[in-house]
Structures are given as structure tokens and as C-alpha cells.
Amino acid sequence: MFEPAGTETQQRQSIVDELERLDERKREILAAVCTEIDEKHADLIRSCSLLGHVYGRPLADGRRVCVFCRAGVLVFPELDLSSSAGYAADA
Structure with a gap:
């Protein structure tokens, strides 16, 4: 001591x-x-x-994150990702 x-x-x-x-x-x-x-x-x-990330509902601040690893969604508003596996931002 x-x-x-x-x-x-x-x-x-x-x-x-x-x-x-x-x-x-x-x-x-x-x-x-x-x-x-x-x-x-x-x-x-x-x-x-x-x-493959699994994204849950948007958080209070509007961000979407993977429910398993909490990685954020990569959003490129200038691109139309609606036909791909990516997440397309609402216009």
C-alpha cells in the first residue's frame, strides 16, 4: 500500500x-x-x-446507418443510384 x-x-x-x-x-x-x-x-x-450492409430507418438527424456495424450510407445526390444496389437520396 x-x-x-x-x-x-x-x-x-x-x-x-x-x-x-x-x-x-x-x-x-x-x-x-x-x-x-x-x-x-x-x-x-x-x-x-x-x-452487404443492411440499413435501418433514418436516425433523428436523417442519416441512415448499417444496423450491424453502424457504417453510414454513402450518398451521392448528383448520381442516380436508384437502379443500383446503392441508396438514392430523395430529390
């Missing part, structure tokens, strides 16, 4: 220093986990795109 030594001021400073070290370690761990999640999500999107 952490036992600060010295005067009361030194003890307080030791505690603050240890808390700062722990906070830095927490940020490092969080960054590593976020990177791993992002990589796994990218793999999921790649796998899902090979099988």
Missing part, C-alpha cells in the same frame, strides 16, 4: 504526485483501449461491407 513519508506537506505532495501518475496511467490505458476498439470496428465494417 502507498505510505507517504515526511512532513504533512510532503505527505500531501506525495499523494498528489501519486494521483497524477495514476491519472496519466489511466489516460494511457484508455488510449490503448480506444485504439483497439477503433481497429476492431474498422474490421467489422470491412467484413460487413463484404456481406
Whole structure:
């Protein structure tokens, strides 16, 4: 267990220093986990795109996303995609 030594001021400073070290370690761990999640999500999107995305109802902001991997629909309003497998934006 952490036992600060010295005067009361030194003890307080030791505690603050240890808390700062722990906070830095927490940020490092969080960054590593976020990177791993992002990589796994990218793999999921790649796998899902090979099988074919399945888009659900539009979200509150009007965007459509795949119900499995949450990838957004690529919309090219200047193109008529109604005859293809893509999603055509309403005119």
C-alpha cells in the first residue's frame, strides 16, 4: 500500500504526485483501449461491407446507418443510384 513519508506537506505532495501518475496511467490505458476498439470496428465494417450492409430507418438527424456495424450510407445526390444496389437520396 502507498505510505507517504515526511512532513504533512510532503505527505500531501506525495499523494498528489501519486494521483497524477495514476491519472496519466489511466489516460494511457484508455488510449490503448480506444485504439483497439477503433481497429476492431474498422474490421467489422470491412467484413460487413463484404456481406452487404443492411440499413435501418433514418436516425433523428436523417442519416441512415448499417444496423450491424453502424457504417453510414454513402450518398451521392448528383448520381442516380436508384437502379443500383446503392441508396438514392430523395430529390
